[in-house]
Amino acid sequence: MTLRDIVKSLDATVYLGENQLDREVEKAFASDLMSDVLTLKETPILVTGLCNIQTIRTCDMATLDEVIFVRNKKPSDDMLELAEENDMVVLGCQYSMFKTCGLLYQLGLKPLY
Amino acid sequence: MHQEYTVVEGDFVNAGTASSSVKKTLKQLNVNPQVIKRVVVALYEAEVNAIAHAYGGKVSVDIDSDKIRMVVADKGPGIPDIALAMKEGYSTARPEVRDMGFGAGMGLPNMQKNVDKLNVTSEVGVGTTVEMEVNFV
Ligand SMILES: Nc1ncnc2c1ncn2[C@@H]1O[C@H](COP(=O)(O)OP(=O)(O)O)[C@@H](O)[C@H]1O
């Protein structure tokens, strides 16, 4: 599926990467623990409630190109600047982590483990 | 090639600047992306530790044609029991560190998993030095 399908299903806000929503996504990983994200060999879309600069840095190190912030957490300008340098797509939605993951699972995104 | 970076005490916002910069350099040198990921994940965890558990420090990086050597040396409380600190899940992190998405006791294990050589030396009350090496091939 594409990021556009995800945006539609989550009624998501696109903070960055409006013109890249045709990117294909196959898998998702949900965590607020960046050390855990840093263990991933694959590069899923990240679903997280942790909204600070370290989230974006972690995506940079782990080469993750897409992130969704849940519960209306809004990324700061600094975060978006760093994310833009790395060609990331940054989304946000109002739903809880649980509901977000449920909707994405229903949509057909696959887990890593 | 030699590079040095300063890790500033308490500066969580800038944790990872050394790793980001090393990533750019290695990309320019056409190092295998998988290898770059291993290097920067390990260095990033070490940088976070120098801020989370010590009072900042210095990162020095030496890049050769076949490997990278990284040394993160901090001034800090030191680690009384290194074997214990290396155990997955062991952490003395403050809530502030957890709020940044770290502090689950996975940093040192993450470093160990990603590098070819890891050497941690520490003196209580003085500081900690983490030396890491990753081979490019
Ligand atoms: N540079 C350091 N200075 C002092 N103590 C450290 C340092 N690095 C690690 N430690 C100790 O080792 C523990 C485990 O480190 P780590 O595996 O990175 O997990 P975490 O950072 O999540 O606590 C830390 O909680 C701390 O007690």
Ligand SMILES: [Mg+2]
């Ligand atoms: Mg750590």
